[in-house]
Amino acid sequence: MTGPLTDEALAALIESHRRQKGALLPLLHAVQAACGYIPETAIAAIAKALRISRAELEGVVSFYADFRRSPPNLHRLRICRAESCRATGSEALWLAAQGAPADIDVEAVYCLGACAASPAAEYDGRLLCRLDPARVARLLQEGKS
Numbered sequence: 230m231t232g233p234l235t236d237e238a239l240a241a242l243i244e245s246h247r248r249q250k251g252a253l254l255p256l257l258h259a260v261q262a263a264c265g266y267i268p269e270t271a272i273a274a275i276a277k278a279l280r281i282s283r284a285e286l287e288g289v290v291s292f293y294a295d296f297r298r299s300p301p302n303l304h305r306l307r308i309c310r311a312e313s314c315r316a317t318g319s320e321a322l323w324l325a326a327q328g329a330p331a332d333i334d335v336e337a338v339y340c341l342g343a344c345a346a347s348p349a350a351e352y353d354g355r356l357l358c359r360l361d362p363a364r365v366a367r368l369l370q371e372g373k374s
């Protein structure tokens with residue numbers, strides 16, 4: 230469950246991680262788990278607490294595709310575009326998803342561990358296997374709020 234991250238909650242997360250060796254990534258994951266993304270206030274506070282530059286921190290956040298810098302939409306469709314899924318039609322899924330409503334985030338992912346049942350995707354955390362473009366279109370239609 231995610232929601233707004235208060236200053237107090239952010240301070241508590243930082244305090245619980247700051248002395249941990251290699252604290253940065255676990256702390257970023259904790260912040261994102263708490264509020265769904267890495268807000269600007271967290272960037273500033275984490276950089277100060279861990280004594281790293283904001284530029285370095287921004288570089289880490291932008292390097293890892295799973296970290297978000299803006300609040301997530303209501304739904305999230307992650308389509309696998311790695312080899313096995315590409316060989317079985319994931320590009321058609323990707324194209325079918327380009328007309329997604331504004332409340333659905335459409336993202337590429339590179340292997341969901343379901344290669345034997347490709348093409349695969351994940352919708353709001355649920356793994357979907359052997360997809361076809363028509364099923365993607367139905368998903369997007371059902372996902373509209």
Ligand code: FES
Nearest residue numbers: 309314341343344
């Ligand atoms: S390549 Fe798509 S699930 Fe592995």
